[in-house]
Amino acid sequence: MDRQLRRPDRLLRYGGDEAPRVLLLGGSGAYALPAGTLGEKLSSRRVRTPYGLSNPVHLCEIAGFRFLFLSRHGEKGYEKTAPYVNYRANIYAAKSLGVTRIVAWTGPGAISRKVRPGDLVLPDDLLDFTRNRPSTFYEGKGIGFLRQYPVFCETLRSALLRAAKQRYEGGGAGIHFAGTYACTEGPRLETPAEIRFLARAGADLVGMTLCPEAFLARELEICYAPVAYVTNYAEGVRKMPYRTGALFEGMLPPGEAAAVEAAKNTIPGIAIAAARAVAGQERDCPCAVSMERYRMRGVIGPDFRGWVAGKGRGR
Template identity: 40%
Template sequence: MIGLIGGSGLSQLEGLILEQKMQRETPFGEPSAPLMIGRYADKTVAFLPRHGEHHTIPPHLINYRANIWAFHQLGVEQILAVASVGGITEPYMPGTIALPDQLIDYSWGRESSFASEDFSADKHIDFTYPFDETLRQQIQLAANSEEMTVIDGGTYAVTQGPRLETAAEIQKLKNDGADMVGMTAMPEAALARELNIAYASIAVVANQAAGLSSHPLTIEAILDTMDDSMGQVRRLLKGVIPLL
C-alpha cells in the first residue's frame, strides 16, 4: 500500500475514491486524523492530512509517531509527503516544486524515535541520505513524463514553528547550506526510516523566506500560492503513483 501525507493546502485528496475511513489506535496515541483509504490513480492508497482534517494541529504538536505507525500498521511501504516550504536559494521561487535530497533539523522537543522508551545500541539508524533515492527518482520520472518542471534535489531546513522565521534566521540557514525551509520533514523522515518505509518529500515553495523579498510576507499570499500549486501537485501524484 502507498501512503500519502497531505500538508498545508492538501487537507483533502481530490480524486480519491474512498473505500474506508478509519481512526487508528497506536501505541503512541491517535494520528492527526482518520486515515482515508481508497483508490487513487488505480492504486490503493492511504491518505492522511498531517495537520488534521481542518488544519488545526500546528507543526510542533503533530503526533508524528502515531501518524507513521498508523501507516506501518496498514502495511504501507512507501510514503509520499507533500509539504509547503519557503524558498531560500534562487531556484526555489514561489510556485516551484522540489524533491529535496538532504535536510538539516533545527526542531527541538519533538519525539523523534519509536525507541525512546526502549532504547538499545542497535536502534541507531543510518540517516546519511534522509530521503529514499529510488522513490525520489520515480517522482522525477513522473514529472518528466508529465512535462513538469520539478527541481531534483535541495536541502530542506526543518524549523520548529509555528511562527515563520526571522530574516536573520533565514540568513543563517542559507549560510548553513539550506535551499528551503519548512516545519514538518522531521521527525517524519527519521520515523519512516526506523520502520523501513521509503519516504520522499514533495516540497511546494509557497513563498520566499523571510527577508529575501521586497514584498511583505503575508499568510494570504502564501495560501494563494499554495492553492495555485495544488493542481500541479495532484497531477504529479497521479503520474507517479502508477509507477510505485
Template identity: 40%
Template structure:
C-alpha cells in the same frame, strides 16, 4: 507495495481520490492526526493522511508524528510521500515551484522524534546519510518528466520548529548552512519512517519566498495564492507517480 500520501498545508484532502473506506488506528504513542483514508488515485490503491488533521487544526510542533507513522506501518504501508508547503531560500525555489529535496537539516526541538527511546534491549541507531529514499525520489522525478511537470530535482530542506515564520537572520543562517527550502514538518517524519524501514520521500511546494529573500512582509493571501497553483501541480504529480507504483 502500499503507498501512503501525507498531505500538509494546502492538501487536507485530494478531490481526485476515490475513498473506499477509512481506518482509525490505536497506537502506543496516542492518536494519529486524523483517520486514515483508504482509496484509489489514478486507479491505484493508497492510504491518505491529513498531517494537520481535517479540518486543518494541528500546528507543526503539536503533530503526533510517531502515531502517524506507526499507524501507517500498522496498515501495511511500505512507501510514504510527504507533501509539504515550504518557503523558498535558494534562487531556484520561487513561489509555486515544486521541489523533490534530497537532503535535510533539522532545526526543530522538543518533539518526540524516535521510537527507540524507552524499554530498549539495546541502543539503536539508523543510517540517515540519505534521508529520503533514492528509489522513491527517482520514481517521482521520472513521473514528473513523463507528465511534463516542472520540478527541482534536488535541494536541502531545513526543518524549523514553527508555528511562527522565521526571521531574516534565521533564514540567512540557514542559507549559509546550505538550505534551499524551509518548512516545519519534514522532521521527525522522515527519520521515523526510516526507523520502521519505510521508504520516504518529500514533495515540497514553495508557498512564498522565505523572510528577507525579497523585500516585503509575508502574507497569508500570498501563500494561499501560490499554494493554489503549486498544489494543483503537486496533485498532478502524485497521480503520475501513483501510476508508476507497481
C-alpha cells in the same frame, strides 16, 4: 462501518483485494483539494497506537489504483500546527497497515534564489532544527543508530521526478530534483537572522514538517520521499512589506497565489503516478533494511511492534 474494516489490517483488504502499500501523506492544503483529486474514498478510520490515535487514514481508489491518504494537519482545515502533529502515531499507524512507501508533501518557503513560489522541489537532504518533538520510537533502548544516507528513498525520488516531468512536459512550474530542506520548530515563522543562518548552513528551503517524520519512517523501514511546493519567500530573501491579514502577512507576493495553488493541486497526481510506477516492485533500497544489523545480531525480531515495545526479538 462494515465489520471487515474495524481492524487496521483489514482496512486495506476492502473487498478481499491485495492491501495497498503506499501512503500519500498530505501537508498544507491537503484538506482543501478539488473534488475528485483523490478519486473515491472507500473507507476511513483512525488507528490506535502506543502513541495515541493517528490522524484519519483513508482508503482511496482512482482509475483502479488503491492507496492510502492521511492529512497531516487536519481534515477540514489547518487544525494542528507542525509542532503538535503526532508524527509517531501516524508513522506507526502506516506501518501497522502494511505501508512500505510514503510520499509526503510539504509547503516550505524559498531560501535559495534558484526557487520561487509555485515551483516543485524534490528535496534530497535535511537540516533538523526542531527542538521539542519526540523524534524516535526507541527511547530508552539500545537501538536506532541508523545512517541517514540517502536521506530519502532514491527509488521513490526517481519515480516522482519522472511523474513530475511528464506532468509538466512542455511548460509549467519549475521542477528541481535536489535541495536541502531546513526544518524549524514553529509554529512561528523564522527571523531574518535565522534565515541568513540557514542559508549559510546550505538550506534551500525552510519548512516545519519533514522532521522527525522522515527519521521515524526510516526507523520502521518505510521508504519515504517528499514533494515540496514552494509557498512563499523566506524572511529577508526579498524585501516584502507587511500586509495585514494576508497569507504569511505578505511573504507571498501579490499575484503569485494562483501559481502556488496550482502547484499544490498537482502533487496528488504526481504522487499517485509515482506510486503506480513502483507498485509491486521489490524494494532493494537501504530504507527497506535499515534495521538489518539489529536483526542479524538477534536484538530484534520480525515484528516491528516488538522493536518499539522493547521486547527483544519480538513475536
